[in-house]
Amino acid sequence: MIGLxxxxxxxxxxxxxxxxxxxxxxxxxxxxxxxxIAFAGVSQNGGPALPERDTMEWAQVAWxxxxxxxxxxxxxxxxxxxxxxxxxxxxxTFLTTPRRERVIAAKLITxxxxxxxxxxxxxxxxxxxVVPTVxxxxxxxxxxxxxxxxxxxxxxxxxxxxxxxxxxxxxxxxNQIAGIVGAVVWAYVIESIxxxxxxxxxxxxxxxxxxxxxxxxxxxxTGLGRPEWLPAWGGALVLVAYGLLFAxxxxxxxxxxxxx
Amino acid sequence: MTAIEIRDLAKSFGSxxxxxxxxxxxxxxxxxxxxxxxxxxxxxxLRSLLGLxxxxxxxxxxxGRRYVTLPQPVSEVGAVLEATSxxxxxxxxxxxxxxxxxxxxxxxxxxxxxxMVGLADVAxxxxxxxxxxxxxxxxxxxxLLGRPKIFILDEPANGLDPxxxxxxxxxxxxxAHDQGAAVLVSSHVLAEVEQTVDNVVIIAKGRLVRQGTLKxxxxxxxxxxxxxxxxxxxxxxxxxxAGAAVExxxxxxxxxxxxxxEAVGQIALDRRVVLTEVTQERSDLQKVFLExxxxx
Ligand SMILES: Nc1ncnc2c1ncn2[C@@H]1O[C@H](COP(=O)(O)OP(=O)(O)O)[C@@H](O)[C@H]1O
Ligand SMILES: [Mg+2]
Numbered sequence: 001m002i003g004l005x006x007x008x009x010x011x012x013x014x015x016x017x018x019x020x021x022x023x024x025x026x027x028x029x030x031x032x033x034x035x036x037i038a039f040a041g042v043s044q045n046g047g048p049a050l051p052e053r054d055t056m057e058w059a060q061v062a063w064x065x066x067x068x069x070x071x072x073x074x075x076x077x078x079x080x081x082x083x084x085x086x087x088x089x090x091x092x093t094f095l096t097t098p099r100r101e102r103v104i105a106a107k108l109i110t111x112x113x114x115x116x117x118x119x120x121x122x123x124x125x126x127x128x129x130v131v132p133t134v135x136x137x138x139x140x141x142x143x144x145x146x147x148x149x150x151x152x153x154x155x156x157x158x159x160x161x162x163x164x165x166x167x168x169x170x171x172x173x174x175n176q177i178a179g180i181v182g183a184v185v186w187a188y189v190i191e192s193i194x195x196x197x198x199x200x201x202x203x204x205x206x207x208x209x210x211x212x213x214x215x216x217x218x219x220x221x222t223g224l225g226r227p228e229w230l231p232a233w234g235g236a237l238v239l240v241a242y243g244l245l246f247a248x249x250x251x252x253x254x255x256x257x258x259x260x
Numbered sequence: 261m262t263a264i265e266i267r268d269l270a271k272s273f274g275s276x277x278x279x280x281x282x283x284x285x286x287x288x289x290x291x292x293x294x295x296x297x298x299x300x301x302x303x304x305x306l307r308s309l310l311g312l313x314x315x316x317x318x319x320x321x322x323x324g325r326r327y328v329t330l331p332q333p334v335s336e337v338g339a340v341l342e343a344t345s346x347x348x349x350x351x352x353x354x355x356x357x358x359x360x361x362x363x364x365x366x367x368x369x370x371x372x373x374x375x376m377v378g379l380a381d382v383a384x385x386x387x388x389x390x391x392x393x394x395x396x397x398x399x400x401x402x403x404l405l406g407r408p409k410i411f412i413l414d415e416p417a418n419g420l421d422p423x424x425x426x427x428x429x430x431x432x433x434x435x436a437h438d439q440g441a442a443v444l445v446s447s448h449v450l451a452e453v454e455q456t457v458d459n460v461v462i463i464a465k466g467r468l469v470r471q472g473t474l475k476x477x478x479x480x481x482x483x484x485x486x487x488x489x490x491x492x493x494x495x496x497x498x499x500x501x502a503g504a505a506v507e508x509x510x511x512x513x514x515x516x517x518x519x520x521x522e523a524v525g526q527i528a529l530d531r532r533v534v535l536t537e538v539t540q541e542r543s544d545l546q547k548v549f550l551e552x553x554x555x556x
Contacts, residue, residue, distance in 0.1 A: 003361050003362055003363075003364050004362055006361045006362075007358050007359075007361045007362035010354065010357060010358045010361060011347075011358055014350045014351070014354035014355075014357075014358070015347055015349045015350055016349055083347065087345065087346065087347045087348070088342070088345040089345055089346065089347055091312065091341050091342070091345045092345055092359060092402060093362070094311070094312060095310060095311075095312070095333065095334070095339050095341075096333070096334055096359050096362045096363050097362055097363075098310075098311045098327055098328040098330070098333055099328065256314075258307070258312065258313040258314060259307065259312040259313065260273075260303070260304070260307060260312070260313060
């Protein structure tokens with residue numbers, strides 16, 4: 001299995017997509033951070049304001065931006081499996097490893113690893129921007145009173161699980177465009193609806209996005225009431241369950257199909 | 261042991277019977293051509309053999325076992341399926357290194373295998389820029405990674421230029437005759453493989469139509485003898501009397517079917533006719549092939 005995971009990592013690192021995704025992700029996190037830096041302490045029409053830049057509350061809010069990287073890992077996971085069908089490399093893959101469920105298992109593990117790698121990059125990037133911002137604004141950076149460690153663990157866990165989720169989704173749909181569009185629509189449209197409308201929270205917290213939010217265990221008041229998330233461990237279980245469910249269903253259906 | 265064994269293999273796609281009760285075997289040390297027109301069911305057979313397609317019934321075995329149960333498939337069977345199965349953005353060497361690590365083979369096999377097919381110069385180039393012929397060679401090199409003793413190749417000559425085809429012929433003969441490998445190679449052009457194969461299996465519309473050695477195939481059937489004689493007009497009725505079918509091609513030239521050259525000579529001697537030419541017409545392989553597959 002180690003050889004198969006290594007092979008999957010090689011597949012990823014010998015094509016360009018992974019670093020394009022990494023750069024786009026860092027840019028997006030950077031843009032989000034720029035807004036949070038710019039609007040720190042500014043109150044909008046008497047609405048809830050972001051905390052001041054020199055406070056650790058602000059640092060915590062800024063830190064949680066990293067969770068937005070999940071979609072990129074999910075897309076990468078989808079592509080890791082759908083590109084095999086698109087370029088028919090799946091033929092060589094299954095010739096080398098005819099027990100197909102082993103290939104899927106190796107891809108799931110690789111999806112987790114890639115999620116962790118991307119999360120680490122985000123955390124380093126956040127440390128390199130948020131810490132200096134607090135210090136330059138005259139504040140003092142001390143982790144002790146914040147939930148930044150939990151948020152960091154949450155980012156690591158949610159990105160890793162999004163990788164798993166993407167692999168499961170990709171195995172199920174096989175078609176690259178359908179998989180990516182599905183992932184984006186799901187993350188930005190369907191999930192947002194379920195998290196933005198309080199009446200739907202009871203469902204939304206069970207969806208992958210809601211589950212990922214619970215990993216961050218941070219309350220962000222959207223102005224429509226505080227969403228009730230699952231406990232962090234519950235969120236992790238939900239994400240694992242989605243990824244594995246997709247992978248198992250896929251292994252029993254689409255993955256078994258004839259390769260012609 | 262029989263290297264490749266196909267027994268009563270059948271596979272339908274919807275209402276299309278792609279393969280319909282095909283059986284044949286391939287022994288070590290020989291090249292078998294698996295021939296048939298496009299759509300005959302060659303690819304489906306080979307993919308069933310490799311566990312990529314699940315047959316409806318029958319068996320397809322390598323070394324007496326199903327491919328998917330082989331512990332080290334790449335080291336037992338080398339397969340070349342289609343030349344398009346590469347990620348265009350990946351280099352040739354990277355493509356092979358991925359297969360090496362997945363199969364538990366040492367990485368240096370990648371470079372060695374590229375050298376064996378003459379692609380060492382372009383090892384670091386992206387496959388997207390490769391010609392069809394280069395892709396075929398790359399596919400062949402991936403089949404060589406595990407140094408297997410059984411080769412299964414689906415239309416490997418597609419896209420090769422004449423020099424490439426010549427090279428491929430030599431390579432396949434070398435694998436089978438020098439290294440003792442069992443080689444099964446499909447083609448829809450008999451001429452492509454006729455100088456390479458020892459045995460032929462011909463399939464059309466999913467059904468086996470002929471199987472045997474290449475020699476049997478080309479001498480079997482209704483071959484004619486060209487006879488040139490000083491007094492052909494005299495000879496012809498005598499041949500016909502002996503049961504031959506005689507075609508008068510031109511003055512002094514006959515095409516004779518139904519009796520052999522020795523009988524022609526004997527009759528000519530009896531009639532005191534001087535023969536100036538007796539030639540066994542070699543059957544046109546492509547014609548035989550088209551006749552057999554009903555594509556004429
Ligand atoms: N995936 C598929 N779905 C439907 N029909 C198929 C599929 N693969 C092959 N066929 C059909 O099966 C028949 C045999 O095809 P194939 O094995 O590719 O023949 P060959 O390789 O000899 O050209 C053809 O009629 C082809 O159209
Ligand atoms: Mg074919």
